[in-house]
Every structure is written in C-alpha cells, then in structure tokens.
Amino acid sequence: MVTKRLALPFIFLFVCLPLAVSAQNYTFTEHVSPIIYKNCSGCHKPNGAAPFSLLTYRDVAKRASFIQHVVSERIMPPWKADPSYRSFANEKQLTDDEIRVISSWVGDGAPYGPASELQQPPSNTISGASLFGYPDLILQMDEPVKIDGDNKETYICYALPYEIEEQTYVKAIEFIPGNRQLAHHASYQVLEVSEGVDLDNMPAYFEFGDTDYIDDQHDYGYFNLFDKDGNPPMQTYHDGWLPGSGPRIYPEGIGFLLPKKGVFLIRNMHYAPSPINTSDQTTIHIYFSDEPVERTVMFTTFRPTDIDLNTGNIIPADTAIQYDINIRVGQDLSLFSVNPHMHRLGKNFKAWATTPEGKTIPLVHIPQWDFNWQEFYQYKKLLHIPKGSVIHAEALFDNTVDNPENPNFPPEPVFFERGMDDKDEMMRLTFLFLPYQPGDENLDMEDQWRSQMLSNEQ
Ligand code: HEC
Numbered sequence: 074m075v076t077k078r079l080a081l082p083f084i085f086l087f088v089c090l091p092l093a094v095s096a097q098n099y100t101f102t103e104h105v106s107p108i109i110y111k112n113c114s115g116c117h118k119p120n121g122a123a124p125f126s127l128l129t130y131r132d133v134a135k136r137a138s139f140i141q142h143v144v145s146e147r148i149m150p151p152w153k154a155d156p157s158y159r160s161f162a163n164e165k166q167l168t169d170d171e172i173r174v175i176s177s178w179v180g181d182g183a184p185y186g187p188a189s190e191l192q193q194p195p196s197n198t199i200s201g202a203s204l205f206g207y208p209d210l211i212l213q214m215d216e217p218v219k220i221d222g223d224n225k226e227t228y229i230c231y232a233l234p235y236e237i238e239e240q241t242y243v244k245a246i247e248f249i250p251g252n253r254q255l256a257h258h259a260s261y262q263v264l265e266v267s268e269g270v271d272l273d274n275m276p277a278y279f280e281f282g283d284t285d286y287i288d289d290q291h292d293y294g295y296f297n298l299f300d301k302d303g304n305p306p307m308q309t310y311h312d313g314w315l316p317g318s319g320p321r322i323y324p325e326g327i328g329f330l331l332p333k334k335g336v337f338l339i340r341n342m343h344y345a346p347s348p349i350n351t352s353d354q355t356t357i358h359i360y361f362s363d364e365p366v367e368r369t370v371m372f373t374t375f376r377p378t379d380i381d382l383n384t385g386n387i388i389p390a391d392t393a394i395q396y397d398i399n400i401r402v403g404q405d406l407s408l409f410s411v412n413p414h415m416h417r418l419g420k421n422f423k424a425w426a427t428t429p430e431g432k433t434i435p436l437v438h439i440p441q442w443d444f445n446w447q448e449f450y451q452y453k454k455l456l457h458i459p460k461g462s463v464i465h466a467e468a469l470f471d472n473t474v475d476n477p478e479n480p481n482f483p484p485e486p487v488f489f490e491r492g493m494d495d496k497d498e499m500m501r502l503t504f505l506f507l508p509y510q511p512g513d514e515n516l517d518m519e520d521q522w523r524s525q526m527l528s529n530e531q
Pocket of ligand 1: 109112113114115116117122123124136139140143144149150151165167
C-alpha cells in the first residue's frame with residue numbers, strides 16, 4: 074500500500090517535468106566549463122585577482138560544494154550593484170539557469186562528461202590580468218615601490234614613460250596593482266610629452282610627505298615633463314583604479330589617444346599601512362584600437378555638496394550620517410560608467426538624475442557597500458543625461474558598533490573629506506563620460522564587453 078501511494082506523486086512529477094530537464098545530466102565538459110570560463114576564470118587563474126585557479130576540471134571539481142555555495146548565495150562572482158535598480162554591461166551575475174546547472178551538477182557528483190566536448194579554457198591568460206587577449210603595450214614599474222613596515226599610509230607619484238612608432242588609439246586598458254593587499258586606490262593620467270623630454274633618465278617615483286596633495290607644478294617638474302617653453306604636458310586620458318575594479322573596454326569609435334611619446338603618470342597611488350617592509354610593482358595593459366577613435370572619454374568626480382568642505386567635518390562616534398551630492402549638469406552628457414566611492418564606514422550608496430521635466434534616471438545603487446569590491450559600473454548603452462538635469466547621490470556612513478567593517482572598536486570620531494587616508498572617510502561619485510551626440514542612447518556596449526572579455530584570439 075505504502076509504496077503505491079508514494080509512487081503516484083513521483084510519476085506525476087516525472088511526467089510534468091519538461092523532457093529536456095528530466096533527461097539532462099549536466100557534465101563539466103559540456104555544461105559547466107563554459108559557465109566557469111565565462112564568469113570565473115578571468116579572476117580565478119594563475120596570479121589573477123582570486124587566490125586559486127578555476128581553469129581545469131580538477132580545479133573546479135575539488136571545490137564543487139564550495140562553488141555551489143558561493144554561486145547559490147550570489148557571493149561569487151562578486152557584484153555589489155543592485156541589478157533591479159540599474160543593470161550594467163560588465164555585470165558579473167550568473168543567471169538563475171546557470172546557478173541551477175552548477176547546483177545540479179554538484180548534486181550529481183560533479184561528472185566529467187565526454188572528453189570530446191571539452192572546450193579550451195581561455196588562452197593567453199597573462200599574469201594578473203582579467204582580459205584574455207594579449208596587450209599591445211605592457212607598462213610595468215621598473216623600480217618596485219618600497220612600502221615601509223611602519224604602519225603608515227604610503228602615497229606615491231610614479232612615471233611610466235613609453236614611446237611607440239606612431240600615435241594610436243586605445244580601446245581597452247587594465248590597471249593591475251602588484252600588491253592587491255595594500256593597494257587602496259590609484260589615479261593616473263596619460264600625458265603627451267614634447268620631443269625634448271628625456272624619457273631615458275626620468276626618475277621612477279617620489280613619495281608624498283605628510284600630504285597627499287597633488288601639485289602640477291611640482292609633479293611635472295619632478296619628472297622634467299615641461300617643454301622648453303615651460304608648457305605642461307598635454308593630458309589625453311585620466312582614469313583610476315579601486316579595489317575590485319576591472320578593466321575598461323570601449324566600444325568602436327570611443328576610447329582615447331595614446332601619443333607617440335608619452336608618460337602614464339600615476340599621479341597618486343595609495344597603499345594602506347603595512348606592519349612589514351614590502352613592495353609593489355604595478356602593471357598597465359593597453360590594447361590598441363584597429364579603428365581610429367573619434368570620441369575621447371573624459372573623467373569627472375564629485376564630492377559632497379551639502380557641507381562646507383573647508384571646515385573640518387567629523388563623523389562622530391556612535392552615529393550614522395548621510396551625505397549628499399547635488400550637481401546641476403550644464404550640458405547634455407552621455408555617461409559611460411559610474412563609480413561610487415567610500416571607505417569602510419560606508420553602508421550604502423544611491424545615485425540618480427532628475428531631468429528638467431522631472432523624470433528620474435537611475436544611475437547606481439549599492440545596497441550593501443563593500444570596500445573590497447568597488448567597480449566602475451559600465452552602462453549597457455551610453456546613458457543620456459539632458460542638460461539642466463540634477464545628479465543626486467546619497468551615501469550612508471555608519472560609525473557605530475553595528476557596522477562590522479568599522480575599523481575602530483569602540484568607534485572613534487572620523488574625519489570626513491579631509492584627505493584620502495584609509496582611516497578618514499570620503500564620498501566620491503565619479504563618471505567616465507562623453508559630450509552627448511544624438512543616437513548615443515542606442516549604442517550597445519554590452520556585446521562589445523562580452524566579446525572583448527572572452528576573446529581567445531591573437
Ligand atoms: C572579479 C574577480 C572574481 C570573479 C569574476 C570570481 N571570483 Fe571567486 N574570488 C575572487 C576573490 C578575490 C576571492 C577571494 C576573496 C574573497 O573571498 O572575496 C574569491 C573567492 C572565491 C571562493 C572562495 C570563497 C571564500 O569564502 O573563501 C570561491 C569558492 C570562488 N571565489 C568561486 C568563484 C566562482 C565559482 C566564480 C564564477 C561563478 C567566481 N569565483 C568569480 C574573485 C573573483
């Protein structure tokens with residue numbers, strides 16, 4: 074009797090399931106490896122951003138249940154922006170189907186599958202890079218930056234000179250810090266220098282003293298970048314890196330000019346305090362564009378507008394405070410990417426624009442701020458912000474014991490917008506953007522992103 078009663082619902086279920094699913098046994102070679110290669114191997118490879126590789130069957134199978142856990146909980150791949158508020162081209166999120174495939178494969182004991190189905194793992198994986206294609210130009214710090222074990226912040230300015238056959242355009246760039254444990258942020262410029270500038274005898278870098286203050290006269294002077302008439306070098310690009318942020322990939326016709334003779338000047342690279350003597354040797358990978366670039370990407374960054382930044386602002390202990398940015402846009406803009414930035418008291422961050430007609434354009438929402446994962450979120454299509462719109466941002470800083478990331482226990486008063494020190498707090502809303510051109514809102518950047526990330530060629 075009992076067996077019969079049990080058999081009925083089972084048959085019923087079986088019949089109702091779509092045939093494809095009931096017949097399906099997922100295997101590594103056929104189903105799982107393409108998901109892993111596409112979504113995980115960019116970081117999980119030798120010397121990648123992640124601590125272990127996910128390239129071979131062995132790599133993946135021996136961590137099967139751990140992988141099932143991190144994908145089901147959406148811990149991996151790391152992605153902090155709420156996709157229901159604004160979804161992005163460089164979004165790292167598995168689909169529900171992909172999660173189901175991995176889970177079911179792990180549940181079945183992680184079978185290998187037919188060897189003939191095995192796809193090649195992404196090739197040309199260069200140390201540390203997440204882009205797969207081989208770069209056209211690699212610039213690496215020759216002289217490692219010395220980081221003293223004095224538990225103090227280190228700020229440096231580093232010059233990476235280069236000369237190429239002729240000026241060209243750049244379609245993708247990846248900034249790869251050599252010391253991911255300590256690298257806290259970097260901001261860099263591409264500068265065109267005049268014929269007379271001596272690239273061969275340029276000092277490598279200098280360390281800022283007690284200040285992180287950036288001073289063109291001093292910095293350009295230090296590396297002898299002024300021309301004979303005393304003119305400063307010309308900037309063709311400005312960008313930055315933050316923990317967890319990936320490469321920049323520009324769609325056809327957009328990017329920046331790489332002058333024939335120039336310097337990547339890391340204006341400011343910041344390392345968190347270290348208790349031991351150590352060093353950094355950062356690398357920049359540059360991918361040339363086959364097509365001329367007609368439109369050059371620009372960089373802008375906003376600070377809070379609801380407080381006087383010249384008076385010492387403090388987030389008192391045991392309080393949570395919200396700061397705001399409100400900026401009226403003076404021209405039609407096409408936003409390429411957005412980057413919210415705070416330190417460890419950050420709780421959440423939301424930005425949107427309001428058009429003159431009162432329409433709301435969602436820009437980005439980070440419901441749970443994580444200092445380790447700060448992306449330059451790249452819009453799926455260039456995002457048109459009409460002239461006269463107001464860009465708003467609000468960020469919550471939690472300086473209480475309820476914030477597990479609070480560096481001080483018990484909480485202490487923390488300076489806000491004083492400098493860039495790790496122990497201070499700050500709020501920035503940064504955009505890479507272009508002046509708007511009609512039709513920008515239709516320019517699809519998602520396909521571009523996918524094809525570049527996965528390119529196995531060269
Ligand atoms: C953007 C880079 C990146 C991508 C993409 C990525 N990971 Fe990770 N992963 C990391 C880093 C960095 C760590 C170690 C630090 C951490 O746990 O946050 C990590 C840790 C892990 C861990 C160990 C977690 C722990 O708690 O120790 C697993 C398992 C993992 N990743 C699996 C995956 C899988 C599976 C994918 C693809 C579905 C993936 N990762 C995609 C960067 C990445």
